[in-house]
Amino acid sequence: MAALEIHNVRKEFGSERVLKDVSISIDSGEFLILVGPSGCGKSTLMNAIAGLEPVTSGNIYIDGEDVTWRTPAERDIAMVFQSYALYPSMTVRQNISFGLEMRKVPKAEREAAVERVADLLQISHLLERKPAQLSGGQRQRVAMGRALAREPKVYLFDEPLSNLDAKLRVDMRTEIKKLHQRLGTTIVYVTHDQVEAMTLADCIAVMRDGHILQLGSPDEVYNNPVDMFVAGFMGSPSMNFIRATLEADGDGYALRIATPDEADLLLPWPAARHTAELVEQLDKPVILGLRPEHFSEEDVRLSEQAEGTLLEAKVSVVEPTGADILLRLPLGEQEITARVGPKCEVSPGERLALRVDMSRAVLFDAETEQRLA
Amino acid sequence: MKNTATPPRVGHAAPRAATSGGLQAWLPRFVLAPSVAISLFFVYGFMLWTFILSLTSSRMLPSYDFVGFGQYARLMQNERWWVASTNLMIFGTLFVLICLVIGALLAMLLDQKIRQEGALRTIYLYPMALSFIVTGVVWKWLLNPSLGIQAMVRSWGFESFRFDWLVDSQMAVYTLVIAAVWQASGFVMALFLAGLRGIDDSIVKAAQLDGASLPRIYWRVVMPCLRPVVFSAVMILAHIAIKSFDLVVALTGGGPGYATDLPATFMYAYAFNRSQIGLGSASAMLMLGGVLAILIPYLYSELRSRRHG
Amino acid sequence: MANVIRRQTLAARVSRLAVYGVLILAALFYILPLVVMLMTSVKPLSEISAGTLLSLPQNPTLAPWTKAWGEACTGMRCDGVGGYFWNSFAIVIPAVLISTTIGALNGYALTKWRFKGSELVFALMLFGCFIPFQVVLLPMAQTLGWLGISSSRAGLILVHVVFGIAFTTLFFRNFYVGIPNELVSAAKLDGAGFFRIFWRILLPVSAPIIVVSVIWQFTQIWNDFLFGVAFSAHNTQPVTVALNNLVNTSTGVREYNVDMAAAMIAALPTLVVYVLAGKYFVRGLTAGSVKG
Numbered sequence: 026m027a028a029l030e031i032h033n034v035r036k037e038f039g040s041e042r043v044l045k046d047v048s049i050s051i052d053s054g055e056f057l058i059l060v061g062p063s064g065c066g067k068s069t070l071m072n073a074i075a076g077l078e079p080v081t082s083g084n085i086y087i088d089g090e091d092v093t094w095r096t097p098a099e100r101d102i103a104m105v106f107q108s109y110a111l112y113p114s115m116t117v118r119q120n121i122s123f124g125l126e127m128r129k130v131p132k133a134e135r136e137a138a139v140e141r142v143a144d145l146l147q148i149s150h151l152l153e154r155k156p157a158q159l160s161g162g163q164r165q166r167v168a169m170g171r172a173l174a175r176e177p178k179v180y181l182f183d184e185p186l187s188n189l190d191a192k193l194r195v196d197m198r199t200e201i202k203k204l205h206q207r208l209g210t211t212i213v214y215v216t217h218d219q220v221e222a223m224t225l226a227d228c229i230a231v232m233r234d235g236h237i238l239q240l241g242s243p244d245e246v247y248n249n250p251v252d253m254f255v256a257g258f259m260g261s262p263s264m265n266f267i268r269a270t271l272e273a274d275g276d277g278y279a280l281r282i283a284t285p286d287e288a289d290l291l292l293p294w295p296a297a298r299h300t301a302e303l304v305e306q307l308d309k310p311v312i313l314g315l316r317p318e319h320f321s322e323e324d325v326r327l328s329e330q331a332e333g334t335l336l337e338a339k340v341s342v343v344e345p346t347g348a349d350i351l352l353r354l355p356l357g358e359q360e361i362t363a364r365v366g367p368k369c370e371v372s373p374g375e376r377l378a379l380r381v382d383m384s385r386a387v388l389f390d391a392e393t394e395q396r397l398a
Numbered sequence: 399m400k401n402t403a404t405p406p407r408v409g410h411a412a413p414r415a416a417t418s419g420g421l422q423a424w425l426p427r428f429v430l431a432p433s434v435a436i437s438l439f440f441v442y443g444f445m446l447w448t449f450i451l452s453l454t455s456s457r458m459l460p461s462y463d464f465v466g467f468g469q470y471a472r473l474m475q476n477e478r479w480w481v482a483s484t485n486l487m488i489f490g491t492l493f494v495l496i497c498l499v500i501g502a503l504l505a506m507l508l509d510q511k512i513r514q515e516g517a518l519r520t521i522y523l524y525p526m527a528l529s530f531i532v533t534g535v536v537w538k539w540l541l542n543p544s545l546g547i548q549a550m551v552r553s554w555g556f557e558s559f560r561f562d563w564l565v566d567s568q569m570a571v572y573t574l575v576i577a578a579v580w581q582a583s584g585f586v587m588a589l590f591l592a593g594l595r596g597i598d599d600s601i602v603k604a605a606q607l608d609g610a611s612l613p614r615i616y617w618r619v620v621m622p623c624l625r626p627v628v629f630s631a632v633m634i635l636a637h638i639a640i641k642s643f644d645l646v647v648a649l650t651g652g653g654p655g656y657a658t659d660l661p662a663t664f665m666y667a668y669a670f671n672r673s674q675i676g677l678g679s680a681s682a683m684l685m686l687g688g689v690l691a692i693l694i695p696y697l698y699s700e701l702r703s704r705r706h707g
Numbered sequence: 708m709a710n711v712i713r714r715q716t717l718a719a720r721v722s723r724l725a726v727y728g729v730l731i732l733a734a735l736f737y738i739l740p741l742v743v744m745l746m747t748s749v750k751p752l753s754e755i756s757a758g759t760l761l762s763l764p765q766n767p768t769l770a771p772w773t774k775a776w777g778e779a780c781t782g783m784r785c786d787g788v789g790g791y792f793w794n795s796f797a798i799v800i801p802a803v804l805i806s807t808t809i810g811a812l813n814g815y816a817l818t819k820w821r822f823k824g825s826e827l828v829f830a831l832m833l834f835g836c837f838i839p840f841q842v843v844l845l846p847m848a849q850t851l852g853w854l855g856i857s858s859s860r861a862g863l864i865l866v867h868v869v870f871g872i873a874f875t876t877l878f879f880r881n882f883y884v885g886i887p888n889e890l891v892s893a894a895k896l897d898g899a900g901f902f903r904i905f906w907r908i909l910l911p912v913s914a915p916i917i918v919v920s921v922i923w924q925f926t927q928i929w930n931d932f933l934f935g936v937a938f939s940a941h942n943t944q945p946v947t948v949a950l951n952n953l954v955n956t957s958t959g960v961r962e963y964n965v966d967m968a969a970a971m972i973a974a975l976p977t978l979v980v981y982v983l984a985g986k987y988f989v990r991g992l993t994a995g996s997v998k999g
Contacts, residue, residue, distance in 0.1 A: 114911030127898030426820035529930030
């Protein structure tokens with residue numbers, strides 16, 4: 026039985042359709058992340074699951090029960106808000122036990138729950154303080170503690186890390202992952218940060234304009250994006266989209282990339298990845314998707330055994346990140362970003378040979394932006 | 399997964415009455431309902447009632463004998479009403495203008511990093527905490543010709559000093575202005591000061607770098623930013639002016655004769671003392687009209703600026 | 708004004724002196740009437756006719772005050788304004804408490820439990836702040852008569868509550884708009900209902916606006932005269948009506964010192980409130996006018 030099932034949910038605000046026929050199903054213990062640009066509807070969907078906004082049509086089931094018309098309190102859901110929403114006049118202890126108090130849990134049990142949660146999140150020393158006396162990271166933990174104390178069926182996290190500074194965000198991300206591994210809870214998490222999505226999720230839902238474009242594991246969403254938007258949204262720096270023409274090349278296909286000043290580039294399409302759709306795209310413009318890490322610096326010693334195609338271009342910008350180096354290389358009128366190792370010694374203006382791993386490249390229809398292969 | 403029937407499409411949560419959610423959704427409306435009912439009855443209902451009364455020939459007791467706009471016609475021919483209306487024009491205009499000038503001036507001066515600013519503000523503002531009756535009583539004493547300011551200045555040697563406006567039918571209305579300004583200008587100052595403090599510092603600094611002198615900065619850069627404050631102040635002051643009743647009763651009693659009558663005192667006199675309910679109601683409706691005449695353009699301009707801003 | 712570097716020229720110094728000069732003159736304009744009032748109230752009548760407004764009391768006495776409190780003639784009775792002083796409290800305190808409570812609940816319902824038409828409801832109630840009360844006097848007199856509470860303290864309390872709700876709702880609504888809605892969402896998820904959320908979450912942080920509302924209402928209702936004179940009888944008058952009667956009663960010699968003492972008595976409560984909590988008073992004044 027699915028822990029949470031969303032069935033054809035629609036949400037309209039007046040004439041504006043914010044959620045258009047959204048359906049998701051997740052199992053108990055799964056970590057689902059809703060990711061997408063601002064305005065895609067992920068927060069609205071979150072609020073609908075929580076019962077803070079009624080849906081216009083559709084159903085929501087939790088553990089098999091239809092909760093579509095139940096109040097938030099009746100759904101047995103806990104939520105961690107972006108702004109934490111801690112009750113300012115109560116101590117941390119009271120904040121955490123408030124939900125239990127509302128459910129008439131006896132005092133002894135409440136106390137035990139508070140201790141348990143405070144231990145888990147290492148906030149035992151903060152229990153008597155008020156929210157105003159806590160730092161951002163501490164407030165975030167208390168907000169999580171409030172949710173954990175109730176042990177609900179589903180946890181909702183609404184961009185909980187957005188208000189933290191970069192370093193703290195990374196630390197808390199790991200904490201959340203550890204908690205999930207330890208407690209095995211069902212989580213629905215909203216973020217606009219795709220790195221968070223990749224690192225935390227069991228399952229990612231990429232949303233845009235009220236639709237779910239793709240629902241899959243991080244690996245699927247990253248390596249098998251269903252269209253250009255998903256491909257471009259996930260991954261940083263984002264995937265290179267190179268305009269090319271699909272041509273026949275002997276028994277197989279190749280991609281011609283026009284470079285007016287020099288000879289056109291011809292990249293062979295791996296035989297193992299031929300599909301039927303490609304036939305119809307012959308001689309038509311396509312978009313070739315290559316992630317920056319699909320390029321690697323050509324190692325002269327290994328040239329003989331190397332796989333992949335060779336590409337040579339002039340480097341225009343060198344951006345060392347410490348862990349690796351990002352290069353920008355113009356290809357004709359287009360520009361690609363390549364990620365190479367930190368030891369690569371090249372200066373702007375020099376030419377560089379790169380290996381391209383075509384086995385992981387993707388092709389998109391230039392008009393519909395849908396994935397071809 | 400259970401298969402349940404799709405609930406009806408509704409714009410808002412329509413929980414079934416059985417669930418506790420039903421009560422919760424209606425609770426806010428229950429809570430607001432009494433106040434709404436009170437508003438509808440005591441404000442709108444009463445306004446309508448007064449309007450109806452103004453169309454009748456009621457004298458000491460309400461009678462529903464309709465005479466169309468006859469009472470309004472009588473009002474227009476009533477000399478005392480014209481005196482009252484003219485007085486309101488004079489009093490209202492002077493009161494608003496002088497309060498604005500004094501309030502703005504004091505606010506600008508106070509904004510110059512003055513020591514004891516807090517104490518000064520307290521002094522300027524305290525009259526607002528007083529009843530208009532108290533203000534009227536005090537100023538009546540101060541303006542007393544034989545024992546007040548006139549007497550005091552004369553005792554300093556200025557034998558021919560005249561300040562007997564209180565008993566002079568031509569000048570008495572200006573005494574109202576003095577007392578009202580004394581009471582309310584501190585409030586205008588507070589409004590302006592808050593407005594000045596809310597202005598983005600960087601605009602002023604940019605003007606200073608551009609070489610403008612301080613007075614010029616105030617005139618060209620700061621004052622235009624304060625237009626909303628001026629609007630608010632005018633609205634409130636005009637409202638106070640139209641409602642002015644207490645001050646007249648205490649300071650001049652409407653006199654000498656009815657030289658300082660205002661529509662508010664006119665209405666009370668005719669409705670309650672002279673048993674002319676119909677006429678009194680008509681005058682009250684005209685007062686309402688006056689308030690609306692100021693309120694509606696203000697609301698209109700607010701709504702417009704919100705749509706554009 | 709920002710930390711402007713001021714040129715220390717003579718002209719600059721003179722203009723700074725001028726600024727202080729004007730400010731001090733203004734301060735005198737505002738404070739002198741109060742000073743005169745106080746001085747006059749402790750002078751014996753002989754000194755008043757012999758001296759001028761600003762001459763200091765030679766033989767200060769509290770006799771005018773005791774007379775004003777207990778013996779002065781207000782219309783047909785001569786028992787001072789003391790009794791009416793307590794009348795005012797009897798009217799003001801319930802009216803303030805009731806109107807503040809209703810305003811708080813209204814503001815809460817309007818901002819945290821929005822429904823279709825809640826903005827319209829607010830606008831509807833807000834209009835009550837603007838009407839000139841002359842337009843409700845006659846119907847109110849009739850209604851109070853029907854309810855059997857005309858000329859009673861209860862009637863005045865009703866009147867002040869009815870017309871105070873608009874203001875208190877405005878104050879609380881503007882305040883609660885600034886409190887994040889997520890607090891209420893979190894409480895809903897925690898299982899709290901309408902009143903529980905108000906009592907446990909919102910009320911504890913409402914202290915500033917409660918003070919503003921109470922001070923504003925106290926001042927408005929205490930200082931009211933129009934409703935007081937229209938809807939009260941001899942023994943239920945508020946102190947403002949009694950003061951006016953006292954001052955305008957023309958029997959024999961005018962006792963200006965008693966008049967001033969009575970005025971001080973009537974003014975003291977609101978003045979004390981202002982001195983103690985003036986900051987909140989100002990906030991109330993400006994909150995109401997900076998329309999949200």
